[in-house]
Amino acid sequence: METKNVKSAGKLLAVLECFSSVDKRLSVGEIARRTDLPRSTAHRLILALKEIGFLEQDRSRDEYRLGIKLFELGSIVLNNMDLHREARPFVDALTVATREAAHLCVFDGLRMVFVERSSGGRSGENNATITMESSPCHCTGVGKASLAFQPPAVIDRVIGLGLSAYTRNTITDPDRLRAELEQIRERGYAIDRGEIEIDRNCVAAPIRDSTGKVFAALSCTGPASRMTAERLAEIAPLVVNHADSISWRLGWRRDTGGGEARPRRARTPRTPAALS
Incomplete structure (x- = not known):
């Protein structure tokens, strides 16, 4: 039975x-x-x-x-997620440290669902919300930071649905996207240079659960006039460290051959060209 x-x-x-x-x-x-x-x-x-x-x-x-019943249940899940509870201080801290907006999103298998936003920064505001709004994976910082660490079958499925162009900078070629995902895996974070909004850039890093699986991402976003290549290089280590700290709070431990490891410190790229 x-x-x-x-x-x-x-x-x-x-x-x-x-x-x-x-x-x-x-x-x-x-x-x-x-x-x-x-x-x-x-x-x-x-x-x-x-x-x-x-x-x-x-x-x-x-x-x-x-x-609508699924939406109601999904809202309850988001409100009760350890991610929401544990991540909020780090989302706010990233905004304070960078004076730019911070976004926390969960990967739903195809797209990124916004869980937290902190829009403080230069405007002096600090508003956070839980929402079911979603964004694509192939042209956002949080999306690429999450997609890069998924199994090949998941990457194939996302690419198979089509890589829609949102701006002239959107990556629409599957081979080019796969190459960028490989770069993200190597350096530990993703860059969005006007790929979904032409005048906004961002840097994002993956968040892992207690098993090490990447299921979410944290990003720092701002106007392209401020978020230059140099500024992205400066902020990248902060975003990685805050994302790793959230992963740590969720139970993730980096294997160092014995004992538990604290969240890593990201290396600042030697030159802005490393972000391309």
Whole structure:
């Protein structure tokens, strides 16, 4: 009975995983094809998910979308996450240290979901919020910092969905993106030079859970006029150290061949060219 229940739950999850920020509405036939289930079985699972509010039917057509109940549960998850509780002081501290906006985002498998923002800095404001707003992975600092440390299959899936151009600086070539992700893995942080907003630059670093898996990222963002190559090089070690400190608070320990290691100190690049 237990095995049967697990299989049933797995099928329900498979239906939910058909949806994404790209595939917002799907028909019964599309879901059946994606889950490799008989159409009758897929329809039965869809009706069950609809009954509990996990799916909603589009009245104008025979299609379904994720239900508001999932949004409510997601909001609860974000509010109760150790990441939210442990990271807030470091997000605020990064803003104070750099006088630029700081963003904390979680990787959802395809995109980055904003968890914390600290927009203090030059304006003197310091407003943080929890939101379900998301951003792409291939052209944001937090996105590339997270994507670089994912398994090849995840990187392939993100690239397979298409690399949309947001500005003239957006990386849209898969090979070029893969090369940049390799650079990020080597240096430990990512740079966004006007790739999603032409007049804004940022530097971001990955955040790990207790197992060492990268599931989030921390960034520092500002106008391109202030966030020059020299300024990005100056801020990069601060962002890495704050991100590593959050990882430390979440239970991550760097293996040093014995005992536990404190968060590392990032090396400042010798020249701004190292950020390209």
